[in-house]
Amino acid sequence: MKHNKPVHRRTFLTAGGALLLSVIAPQAANAMQILAVRVWPAADYTRVTLENDAELKATHFLVKDPDRLVVEIEGLTLNATLKELVAKIQTNDPYIKQVRVGQNRPNVVRLVFDLKSEVKPQVFTLKPVGNYKHRLVFDLYPAVEIDPITALIEKGEWDKDSNVTAAPTPNPTSTPASASTNANKEVAKTNDKPVLKSSDKLAENPIEKIVDKKPELAIDTNKDKQQDKHQDKASELAKQGEEHKNKPDNMIRMITIALDPGHGGEDPGASGRGGSREKDVVLAIAKRLKKKIEDIPNMRVMLTRDGDFFVPLQTRVAKARSVQADLFVSIHADAFVETSARGSSVFVLSEKGASSTAARWLAQKENDADLIGGVNINTQDKHLASVLLDLSTTAQINDSIKLGKVVLKEIGGINRLHKGSVEQAGFAVLKAPDIPSILIETAFISNPEEEAKLTNDAYQDELAEAIVRGIKKYFAKNPPLARNKIA
Incomplete structure (x- = not known):
């Protein structure tokens, strides 16, 4: 008869311990850790x-x-x-x-x-x-959403009581803003937002009539009385002209430009071999550009981001529209798998297909910024996104092309152009239906030579100056329309 061996306490504890470890170990192994x-x-x-x-x-x-x-x-x-x-x-x-x-x-x-x-x-x-x-x-x-106009008022960059400013002493070499002194026509509005129309013409300025027009005098048989009346009338008109020049209502409206440094925060954008990041380079250029534009009388700037944080593409467009921007300029630095790729480019929106395969590829890459940066899809207004697409007008695109051409020409004076003409593609960030919008690829950050330029203070300054010249030339030929005050 076979006898079973007694089970010792030590053996039981060993087996129990092994069983306990077999339960705990997978839990410990499965516990996640932050990277x-x-x-x-x-x-x-x-x-x-x-x-x-x-x-x-x-x-x-x-x-x-x-x-x-x-x-x-x-x-x-x-x-x-x-x-x-x-x-x-x-x-x-x-x-x-x-x-x-x-x-x-x-x-x-x-x-x-x-x-x-x-x-x-x-x-x-x-x-x-x-x-x-x-x-x-x-x-x-x-908890209380920040309004872009309120933010500009707090920074002293917006007159809360008026959307116009006193006319400066004319200086045609310093600013095209004088071209907008005739802007007295009400602009058509859609959903309480001004819609720029290329066909709209500017009304004549009655103040200029008073100052420039020769006085018309009634005929008087009395020569002395006629001469006295002539002098009195001339003096009166001259006095009226001076009063109008000095009156607060002799105004020309402010031009508002939305500058959009691409990427930011979780989305670094493209990177150069020297370690530079697109989001840092374009923010630096945008800040230089902002300062130069604000040195021009009657121009102010709203940055879609003024620091290293992520802004969804739809929000960038909404910010520009909320301050009734006259122009939208998105600033980027391109990259390609081959380091030999180089040159600056300017893009505008396309209602149809892209103007080239490269433009289509680039638009898709830029539109993917929301995926990289991280958008909360539960808060995205899909209806607004489709409205922005549907409302994008031929007039807006035509105005964008005009702006793009003069800016591209000015940039071509300081850097080689990747392509000598303005290209078009479906960039999500250019879909404001009522704002001429361009996207500037300043240079290829993936090209070592151009990366060195993009991170150089002197070159950034030259680039900003070139863009400013393009903007001034655009407004010289396309003065902005008058619009209602923003409440």
Whole structure:
């Protein structure tokens, strides 16, 4: 008869331990860990991005007194990379005071954002694209949305009481703005937005009639009385002319230009071999351009972004329309797989197909910026996007081509042109139906020689000056129409 061997306590514990490890080990192995954390503070909104090799699930809620945003992420264990988030919060962040990170319970990490003011958060995930893996994004918007005009008023760049400014002393060599002194005609409006029409003609300025027209005198048999009346009438008209010149209502309206530095934030754009990034180069050029334009009387500038943060393409167009921009100029730096590719280009919108295969490829690449930068698809206004496309008019495109030609010619004076004519394609950022819009590819950042130019202060200044010359020449021949004051 065979006897079973007794089971010792040590054997039981060993087996039990192995069983316990077999349960715990997979859980520990499956627990996800953050690969990278990034913070993009800006006046528009602050974005916090957590990058991971798998999709993260998160819940969030707001707490008052004091204002806090609490985020709980499932399937996550605290690691050194996630702890770096604490140090990444800058003291000048408009919305976040500080963040606390902790392991709330097994496989659940809690983030607590102490806020400087009330926010309207958007929390969403992004699928892998480009060089990025899965991303969990927190966008912290102000509870009260910032109006672009209000922002310009606060910066002293917009007269809140009027959309015009006093006429300067004429100086034809410094600005074409004098060409707009005749702009007294009401512009047709659609949805309370001015629509520029190439066929519209400018009304004559009655003030110029008073100043320039010779006085017509009634015939008087008394020569002395006639001469006296002549002198009195001339004096009166001269006095009226001076009064009109000095009166506040002798105004010409401000020209508003929207400058759009491409990419930003999560979307670096193209990169050069020397390590330069498109988003940095074009922002630097845009800031130089802004300063030069604002040195011209009667011109002001709205930047779609003034720092390193991401702005969706649709939002860029909406910002320009909200300030009733007269021109929209998007600034980029091209790239290609072959480093020999070089030269500057100017593009406008196409109602039909692209003017070349290269233009079509480039438009698709630029339109993919929303995928790279990370758009919350739940908040995108698909109806507005289709309206912008449908309302894009032949007149707008024709005006854009006029602008594009003069700007391209001026840029050609300081850099080789990739193509000697303005090209067309379906760029999403050029679809404002009522604003002449161009996209400038300043140079190929993928070309080492042109990359060196793009990062050179002197060349950036030359480039900005060339664009300004093109804008001035455009307005000299195409003065902007008058429009109603913005309430």
